[in-house]
Amino acid sequence: MSEANSTVFDVAVIGSGVVGCAMARRYTLNGAHTVVLEKEPDVLDGASKANSAILHTGFDAPPGSLEQACIASGYREYLDIREALGLPVLKTGALVVAWDKPQLEQLESLLKKARQNGVPDVRPMSKAEILAQEPALATHLLGGFSIPGEYLIDPWATAHAYLLQALANGAELRRNAEVLTGVFDGEIWTLSTPAGVVRARQVINCAGLFGDILDQRLLGQSRFSIHPRKGQFVVFDKSAAALLQAIVLPVPSKTTKGVVLFRTIFGNLAVGPTAEEQDSRTDASTDRTTLQGLRQKGIEMLPALARHEITATYAGLRPASNEQDYRIITEPQKNYISVGGIRSTGLSAALGIASHVAALNTGAEVRYAPLSAPAIPLPDRLSDYHERDWQVAGNGGIICHCEKVTKREILAALDGPMPPATLQGLKRRTRVTMGRCQGFYCTPALAALTKGRLDPALGEPDE
Amino acid sequence: MSEGCRVAIVGGGTAGLSLATTLRRLGVSGIVVLEREEDAGGVPRHCGHYPFGLREFKRLLKGPDYARRLVREAIAAGVDIRTGTAVTKLHKGGRLSLVCGGETYDLQAERVVLCTGVREASRAQRLISGDRPIGVMSTGALQGMVFLQGLRPFHRPVILGSELVSLSAIMTCAHAGIKPAMMLEEGPRMLARGFMRPFPALRGVPMRFGVGNIRILGNRRVEAVSYTDAGGLPREVSCDGVIVSGRFRPEAALMQDSPLEIDPDTGGPVIDQFGRCSDPHYFASGNLLRPVETSGWCWQEARDTAKRVAADLAQEARAQATVTLSVNSPELRFVLPQRLVPDAPPGGMAQMQLRLNKPVSGRLYATSGGQRLWSGALNTVPERRILAPIGPIITAAPIHEVLMETSVVCSMESRPPK
Ligand SMILES: Cc1cc2nc3c(=O)[nH]c(=O)nc-3n(C[C@H](O)[C@H](O)[C@H](O)COP(=O)(O)OP(=O)(O)OC[C@H]3O[C@@H](n4cnc5c(N)ncnc54)[C@H](O)[C@@H]3O)c2cc1C
Numbered sequence A: 001m002s003e004a005n006s007t008v009f010d011v012a013v014i015g016s017g018v019v020g021c022a023m024a025r026r027y028t029l030n031g032a033h034t035v036v037l038e039k040e041p042d043v044l045d046g047a048s049k050a051n052s053a054i055l056h057t058g059f060d061a062p063p064g065s066l067e068q069a070c071i072a073s074g075y076r077e078y079l080d081i082r083e084a085l086g087l088p089v090l091k092t093g094a095l096v097v098a099w100d101k102p103q104l105e106q107l108e109s110l111l112k113k114a115r116q117n118g119v120p121d122v123r124p125m126s127k128a129e130i131l132a133q134e135p136a137l138a139t140h141l142l143g144g145f146s147i148p149g150e151y152l153i154d155p156w157a158t159a160h161a162y163l164l165q166a167l168a169n170g171a172e173l174r175r176n177a178e179v180l181t182g183v184f185d186g187e188i189w190t191l192s193t194p195a196g197v198v199r200a201r202q203v204i205n206c207a208g209l210f211g212d213i214l215d216q217r218l219l220g221q222s223r224f225s226i227h228p229r230k231g232q233f234v235v236f237d238k239s240a241a242a243l244l245q246a247i248v249l250p251v252p253s254k255t256t257k258g259v260v261l262f263r264t265i266f267g268n269l270a271v272g273p274t275a276e277e278q279d280s281r282t283d284a285s286t287d288r289t290t291l292q293g294l295r296q297k298g299i300e301m302l303p304a305l306a307r308h309e310i311t312a313t314y315a316g317l318r319p320a321s322n323e324q325d326y327r328i329i330t331e332p333q334k335n336y337i338s339v340g341g342i343r344s345t346g347l348s349a350a351l352g353i354a355s356h357v358a359a360l361n362t363g364a365e366v367r368y369a370p371l372s373a374p375a376i377p378l379p380d381r382l383s384d385y386h387e388r389d390w391q392v393a394g395n396g397g398i399i400c401h402c403e404k405v406t407k408r409e410i411l412a413a414l415d416g417p418m419p420p421a422t423l424q425g426l427k428r429r430t431r432v433t434m435g436r437c438q439g440f441y442c443t444p445a446l447a448a449l450t451k452g453r454l455d456p457a458l459g460e461p462d463e
Numbered sequence B: 001m002s003e004g005c006r007v008a009i010v011g012g013g014t015a016g017l018s019l020a021t022t023l024r025r026l027g028v029s030g031i032v033v034l035e036r037e038e039d040a041g042g043v044p045r046h047c048g049h050y051p052f053g054l055r056e057f058k059r060l061l062k063g064p065d066y067a068r069r070l071v072r073e074a075i076a077a078g079v080d081i082r083t084g085t086a087v088t089k090l091h092k093g094g095r096l097s098l099v100c101g102g103e104t105y106d107l108q109a110e111r112v113v114l115c116t117g118v119r120e121a122s123r124a125q126r127l128i129s130g131d132r133p134i135g136v137m138s139t140g141a142l143q144g145m146v147f148l149q150g151l152r153p154f155h156r157p158v159i160l161g162s163e164l165v166s167l168s169a170i171m172t173c174a175h176a177g178i179k180p181a182m183m184l185e186e187g188p189r190m191l192a193r194g195f196m197r198p199f200p201a202l203r204g205v206p207m208r209f210g211v212g213n214i215r216i217l218g219n220r221r222v223e224a225v226s227y228t229d230a231g232g233l234p235r236e237v238s239c240d241g242v243i244v245s246g247r248f249r250p251e252a253a254l255m256q257d258s259p260l261e262i263d264p265d266t267g268g269p270v271i272d273q274f275g276r277c278s279d280p281h282y283f284a285s286g287n288l289l290r291p292v293e294t295s296g297w298c299w300q301e302a303r304d305t306a307k308r309v310a311a312d313l314a315q316e317a318r319a320q321a322t323v324t325l326s327v328n329s330p331e332l333r334f335v336l337p338q339r340l341v342p343d344a345p346p347g348g349m350a351q352m353q354l355r356l357n358k359p360v361s362g363r364l365y366a367t368s369g370g371q372r373l374w375s376g377a378l379n380t381v382p383e384r385r386i387l388a389p390i391g392p393i394i395t396a397a398p399i400h401e402v403l404m405e406t407s408v409v410c411s412m413e414s415r416p417p418k
């Protein structure tokens, strides 16, 4: 048995979406020697690669649900730790806006639900009040209410910071390590992956869109099934961000929170997501007709958007399950916990989910004690509303002018403790090529700078 | 830190360098060119092919040699070219915020000339469907990879678009031993000029017109492009890259959140016939004004603008009384300039520039307050330069908005070629 194989980790977290990253942090801070196994070449390549990046209060979650509880505690913990971790927040607040009579009639029950969910500062607003605060909104709105605590965050830096903190305190990350099979001998799990065999006392399934499949592989069955739901987005030019202050939420329907208008912490304004049921767990493609529809929908709510250019389009997949609530299921005899169906609120709830799971007694004998002074990693600082590296001397110059990404930032990502494996990963860590020109100006310089560091490479030498 | 100069030129491409050199030759000192790249020269730096320089230097040059020559001339004329210096904000009255290697400072100029050029519309801007693998790029990015870095991003790309720049893409591919798999155009015919039409076929690149539903397929890398052909049948072509070419947009990023008015039709600044922007301390020249002209055109345009800027330096910068000039027919896409100074001193542009949305065969009219000021024949297609005289309009001293209109004898809607 090789040396790597002889290590027995306290915990194997399978999956490095935002939930797995938060999980790894929690267990590591609790003192567990943790390994994170990720099937893709980079972290955050599943559901967590694309979302609305709203830090939800959980005002509209089903009262009494596990989801509501995890959002509430996740929200609190984020605001507690974010300064120490150097994570940004844009305190925009949100407005739920009713655009027709039936929606208007639902506001009262939504307000009641919010208060039930421990979000007491919601406040009804008249049409005039809303338009006074958001003068660019279309005037056919009928009324709404405000939720001052809904904020915008950086969806990638957040998860990276969680995992980086785990790594800085002794956790290990294995990529290209899809868990294919596993055997539990009553004490220890032996997991086989293309990157080798990994042994751990406890397994936590954070496999997102593949959660049910992983359960089947390791337990022989799953108590839930994943039904992916695609959400497409249209991102407008930074010039459009001035049109809106708050996040504008529609009155939610049963299946979706509906199409949202929101700024991003990177300085853009976006419209989305759609909610499209599909079988594929990987197809996050976009569709022109749908995107045109989204743009139109955005213009209906915010007419001035018609004058602003589109910067980007993208889609994400929600790991929804056959049930509405999260599916967190323990198998005490097997030292196994499945964290499934974290559908549309996982970014907000991740820290709460991790604490909830760590507190569950799975039957695994706990042999570790919390770290007293955990190390704190350096975060990616990409918020357009905070100081950036381009304003700091010695940065080697700007490579990506639209997003003002410096050479030093790119090299720091490439040389850092969790280097990107792909261009997509580099984009999530630095925002390079994600601006207006989408790489028209900087691709050549970037290709040269990343030579030999990304797979696939941006280019091969032309001999 | 803060400093001053007479004329600050933003962008050291064809237009910026030509303008700076001309100003120096007119005897104006204190000319600074601010260029964010490590080298000045602009887009021609990576157009590693002919034909550049015929109008300017009376010889046939490749883009990079041409760019070097423009830089050499400017330096010889005494222009202060500051590379690696990005302008990050335009303030009222000609003050600029700059950053160079993380050092930020302000520069106050008597006049600023914006020469930031054009770029191609991205895949996202065109709402192209499909996956988001790597290997999708503009012609400009491809040229930079091949000619500046000696890198080859793919072997068999599909080219989207059929403008002149799409043909540059074919030439760039040929230089790097890349063999385009196909050229796809949503319109009914090639957008590049008639005599260029056989070019892709000569290079062995199959062309498909009137295609729809273009989708990019591929997980990590591009694997194929699917589309519907002119007859509506689904097709797929396997490839390992996509060149999203043409559909130029002015690089007007700086003008967002600035004191300057933007024309949504051109995507560039609103100017009068002197090239003056809505804040009279600012002028603009080159392809920032509109999509899109050749380098030679931009070079000449910038020389003319330089003379206007030099004359303007003799007086206080002040806003002029203007009337609006705009397009008023669905066939017309834009007109430049967007403002006219009616009783102007001589020296402004002699001609306005227009472009079409669809092919037109008919007449073009200038009217104001119901009065017809000028008319001329119009018989052309989109992406072609259209010029109309400004003289007859300003001599009529219009007091109302001037509208450009077409009477269409025949406006050919898109239809597939026979
Ligand atoms: C359109 C959209 C909008 C959203 N908006 C918001 C929002 O505004 N606010 C909010 O809080 N939430 C939002 N969400 C929800 C949030 O993004 C998700 O809840 C969250 O990303 C789920 O994370 P996860 O870690 O559970 O799953 P994933 O991110 O899918 O992570 C699972 C990981 O496990 C890996 N994996 C799978 N199988 C294996 C295996 N066998 N071995 C090893 N690794 C494996 C995968 O590769 C993946 O990296 C949104 C989601 C979408 C799609």
Ligand SMILES: Cc1cc2nc3c(=O)[nH]c(=O)nc-3n(C[C@H](O)[C@H](O)[C@H](O)COP(=O)(O)OP(=O)(O)OC[C@H]3O[C@@H](n4cnc5c(N)ncnc54)[C@H](O)[C@@H]3O)c2cc1C
Binding pocket: B010, B011, B012, B013, B014, B015, B016, B034, B035, B036, B037, B040, B041, B042, B043, B044, B047, B050, B051, B085, B086, B087, B088, B115, B116, B117, B118, B119, B120, B139, B140, B141, B143, B165, B168, B251, B254, B285, B286, B287, B288, B292, B293, B294, B295, B296, B298
């Ligand atoms: C891909 C492509 C291919 C082309 N091929 C041809 C061709 O083959 N033949 C031809 O005649 N024309 C061609 N053109 C047209 C081309 O735009 C002109 O040739 C010419 O370069 C226009 O000159 P310009 O000065 O307006 O813009 P550019 O040459 O683009 O120069 C603009 C300069 O401004 C700089 N800049 C932008 N923003 C800032 C800022 N904020 N701070 C500081 N500097 C800034 C840029 O770095 C750039 O150097 C092509 C254009 C493109 C985009």
